[in-house]
Amino acid sequence: MKIADWLEGHAVSGVTVEGDTSLEEAARALLGKPECRDIYVTDPEGRVVGHLGFRRLADVLLHRSTSSRRQMLERVTPGPVREFMEQHFISARLDEHVHDVLYKNMEQWLEDIPVLDADNRLAGIIRLVDFVRAAIQPSDQSLD
Numbered sequence: 123m124k125i126a127d128w129l130e131g132h133a134v135s136g137v138t139v140e141g142d143t144s145l146e147e148a149a150r151a152l153l154g155k156p157e158c159r160d161i162y163v164t165d166p167e168g169r170v171v172g173h174l175g176f177r178r179l180a181d182v183l184l185h186r187s188t189s190s191r192r193q194m195l196e197r198v199t200p201g202p203v204r205e206f207m208e209q210h211f212i213s214a215r216l217d218e219h220v221h222d223v224l225y226k227n228m229e230q231w232l233e234d235i236p237v238l239d240a241d242n243r244l245a246g247i248i249r250l251v252d253f254v255r256a257a258i259q260p261s262d263q264s265l266d
Contacts, residue, residue, distance in 0.1 A: 164243075
């Protein structure tokens, strides 16, 4: 099965922000989508140019102890997301086979992989939890 086919039945959108977005704005966008764990940084044309993982974001935000979400956001380090993003990250393409993407997940200990279209725009997110769910639930949609 190709990734494009998988996404038809398991659509997960991601959080995207432009590189000049503040960390506070990015954190608010991520907190607004609890099913998402990562932020994908785009250029002005919407092409994905970087990745800011939840753990990295949390590390920057929680540099001091906090007792509330509001306090956490008040202590955000100044600077845009492009200063904290990873420029090199694993992604998948719509025409790749599901097994190849699953291998990437398992080899790199990733839980989510962004799927990019031919123009490097975010087409969706492949989540390891959805692969596991498909493996244990009888269904018409196999991973082949």
